[in-house]
Amino acid sequence: MRLFYISSGCGFSFQNHLSDEDQNIIQAFRQMEKSLPNFRFSSFLLRREHPSLLFSRIRNFRPDVILSFRGANLPASVVTRLRSYRIPIGVWVVDDPYRLKTHEQLVKPYHFVVTQDSNSVRFYRNRGKPAVHLPLAVNPDKYCPQEVPEKYRSDICFVGSAFPVRIHFFDTLTPLLLRHKTVIIGQWWEKLKNYDKLKACIHNRPIPPSEVVKYYNGAKIVLNIHRTSNDRQDNPLNIPAHTPNNRTFEIAACRAFQLATWREDMQKLYDPQTEMATFRGLNDLRKKIRYYLHHDEEREEMAANAYRRTLKDHTYVMRLKFLLHLLRNHPQLKGIRSKPARL
Missing domain, CATH: 3.40.50.2000 (Glycogen Phosphorylase B;)
Incomplete structure (x- = not known):
């Protein structure tokens, strides 16, 4: 061809x-x-x-x-x-x-x-x-495991724009986020009700992929909060999204642990028991952040499994x-x- x-x-x-x-x-x-x-x-x-x-x-x-x-x-x-x-x-x-x-x-x-x-x-x-x-x-030549300086290290990391569902999640999770070293990177985060409380954690601008990789590698937990299906009012039939976003593969290729929004296709791409931790709703996310921050071995094993699966199937x-x-x-x-x- x-x-x-x-x-x-x-x-x-x-x-x-x-x-x-x-x-x-x-x-x-x-x-x-x-x-x-x-x-x-x-x-x-x-x-x-x-x-x-x-x-x-x-x-x-x-x-x-x-x-x-x-x-x-x-x-x-x-x-x-x-x-x-x-x-x-x-x-x-x-x-x-x-x-x-x-x-x-x-x-x-x-x-x-x-x-x-x-x-x-x-x-x-x-x-x-x-x-x-x-x-x-994912391109595994760009997104890959690496040692990073202390300034890239965090307990909880999120990279992405402040779409409505994400604003709601972070406003609600503010007390939990403030108890840990949190990094939020992207645009429009001034829309948060709790922006003044969280602004020390926020880099309110996009960053290039070469920097994103470093923050993924430095995080204990990378949050992968997917958008809702009609947040731009350009999906009049409100057709639900089924396939995970590209960040799912990019985070996994860094051998970083992620908590990702559950989507229908996730189980076709990763084993949700051993390779990809997912959450269904805000309360589930809060519970799993607390759990995985205190279970290092389980977190690292799941990240390693997702990394191997990504290199095998998702490049x-x-x-x-x-x-x-x-x-x-x-x-x-x-x-x-x-x-x-x-x-």
């Missing part, structure tokens, strides 16, 4: 949200090109390379499939022109179900959709759009090999490929 990848156009320097996924995906595809004899890869860095190069590069590469990551910065007119080449072109969206209303319009010119949330697949298929599920993953190389399998065997994509390409 010959795959052509169009980056998100969100930039390769640090930005707030999923900032380094393009780099991670491109690196994994290049590794696969070296190890898989029948796979060839090329890419276009949207908003980094001149737009006129896109069409000539695709014509010269002659791909079997084109994949656009996120798609928000690739004009629909460009996708329509690429469709005329009779090469299957799909978009990989990574904000489902939070942005389903926006994505419903975004995906229209594409032949197919790849979504990171399993419970969103039906949404696209019900609208006549072929869709497959592919969770996000981007493993994930993208599965994507190639999906693309090769999707019946509707085979129908598009059966027509001669117009290059």
Whole structure:
């Protein structure tokens, strides 16, 4: 298979949200090109390379499939022109179900959709759009165990933006957080009712992945509090999210212990008894923070198990090999490929 990848156009320097996924995906595809004899890869860095190069590069590469990551910065007119080449072109969206209303319009010119949330697949298929599920993953070259200085060490750590459910959790947990060395990193935390009490614990700004890794490695417990499904009011059907976020894999790849929101797909990805500690609601989270802070061996054993499972099953190389399998065997994509390409 010959795959052509169009980056998100969100930039390769640090930005707030999923900032380094393009780099991670491109690196994994290049590794696969070296190890898989029948796979060839090329890419276009949207908003980094001149737009006129896109069409000539695709014509010269002659791909079997084109994949656009996120798609928000690739004009629909460009996708329509690429469709005329009779090469299957799909978009990989990574904000489902939070942005389903926006994505419903975004995906229209594409032949197919790849979504990171399993419970969103039906949404696209019900609208006549072929869709497959592919969770996000981790680049273990970036997220890995390391020794860190004291300034990165904590009892409780959270990295992420202050979405409403997280604000509620941290406001309610303030007495517990203040009894321990707590670090909260991200944007919008001034919205906390207890901001003045907690501000000594808060770095109220995003930080680059290279720093995130250090805080994960220095924490006894990393909290992975998932967003609620419609916190942006862009999911009018209120479709619940089923698949864990990318932080799940990134924290685990650091061999750090995490307490993660329970989601339906978690048990398909990790053993909840031995690999991944989860919580269902605020009271459960409070109870488990107290428990695991006082059970070091159990905490460290679970983190080690999750680390091994992540390297085995949840790296981007493993994930993208599965994507190639999906693309090769999707019946509707085979129908598009059966027509001669117009290059």
